[in-house]
Amino acid sequence: AYILDSPIIGGITEGSVAEQLDLQEKDQILSVNRIAVSSWKDVQAQLRKSEFPVIEFKIDRGGDVLLRKVSREYFSSGKTLGWKILIEPTIGQVSAGSPADKAGLLPNDRILEINDQKISDWSQISPLIQKTKGTEVMLSVQRQSSVISFTIKPQWNSGKKYWIVGISSQTIHVSESFPDALSLGMTQVYDITVKTFDFIFRLVQG
Numbered sequence: 001a002y003i004l005d006s007p008i009i010g011g012i013t014e015g016s017v018a019e020q021l022d023l024q025e026k027d028q029i030l031s032v033n034r035i036a037v038s039s040w041k042d043v044q045a046q047l048r049k050s051e052f053p054v055i056e057f058k059i060d061r062g063g064d065v066l067l068r069k070v071s072r073e074y075f076s077s078g079k080t081l082g083w084k085i086l087i088e089p090t091i092g093q094v095s096a097g098s099p100a101d102k103a104g105l106l107p108n109d110r111i112l113e114i115n116d117q118k119i120s121d122w123s124q125i126s127p128l129i130q131k132t133k134g135t136e137v138m139l140s141v142q143r144q145s146s147v148i149s150f151t152i153k154p155q156w157n158s159g160k161k162y163w164i165v166g167i168s169s170q171t172i173h174v175s176e177s178f179p180d181a182l183s184l185g186m187t188q189v190y191d192i193t194v195k196t197f198d199f200i201f202r203l204v205q206g
Contacts, residue, residue, distance in 0.1 A: 001170035002087045003041040009083045010121055016082020021068045023083055024061065031058040040085060045180070048187060087122035091141075091167045098166020103150045105141065105167060112147065113140040122169045129154050129163050137165070 007029040012018045029037055032046035033056050047055065050072060059066040074081060089111040094101050111119045114128045115138050129137065132154055139150045154163040176184060 001092070001172045002085055003044070003174070004039050004172065005086070005088070007037055007040050007043045008086055010086030010123075011084035013082035013084065016080075017070060017074060018082040021070060021081070023059070023068065023081070026061075027066075028060040029057055030060050030065070032056070034058070041174075048183060084121075084123070086120075087169055089119045089122045089125060090170055092170035093168045095166035095168075098164070099152045099155050100166040103139075103152045105139070105150060105152075106143065109141040109143050109148075111139060111141050114138070125167075126162075129165060132163065134163060 009018075009023060009025055009027045009029070011025050012023055029043055031037060032043055033050055033052055035046055037043050037046060053072055054069050055072050057068045057070075059068060070081065091100075091105060091107055091109045091111070093107060094105050111125065113119060114125065115132075117124075117128060119125065134154055134156060136151050136153045139152055141148055141150065152165050154165050156162075157164045
């Protein structure tokens with residue numbers, strides 16, 4: 001569901017192109033190639049459609065407007081700049097019979113703390129769950145106007161080899177226009193084809 005959120009950068013990967021461009025956490029993307037954007041969906045659409053060799057970003061940093069330019073090759077080759085997208089830690093689904101379900105967590109609960117550590121982004125949740133190594137974890141959530149605490153014992157997922165509590169982030173279903181759907185479809189087919197042949201090439205190389 002983050003695709004409809006404002007395009008505010010949640011963090012920067014160390015050593016990435018984004019770091020070299022001096023992009024920072026909480027920077028908000030205002031435009032891509034001088035076309036205004038108001039959501040991550042808009043950003044993705046403009047990156048997909050752009051035919052310019054250089055992509056220009058207009059950034060708002062605390063009221064100051066900055067310009068950053070990067071070669072389109074980073075996106076056309078499947079690479080990323082290294083920015084992280086802020087995803088609200090609001091539960092979208094609770095798996096039936098999971099530890100979270102048995103504890104009483106519900107969709108739309110917003111996770112505030114895990115073991116007294118404040119949570120502001122969905123990406124913080126799994127690493128903290130893994131650190132418990134199966135021991136009980138304390139979750140504090142906001143449910144409407146109330147703050148509720150839960151004690152949950154993570155469950156080992158033998159297939160994926162990690163600890164789970166049985167929650168997932170919010171999702172939405174979006175209907176695209178025919179031109180956008182066609183463009184998205186072609187892009188995905190291209191990506192899958194490239195990755196397939198890359199895998200075969202690496203397999204042959206050993």
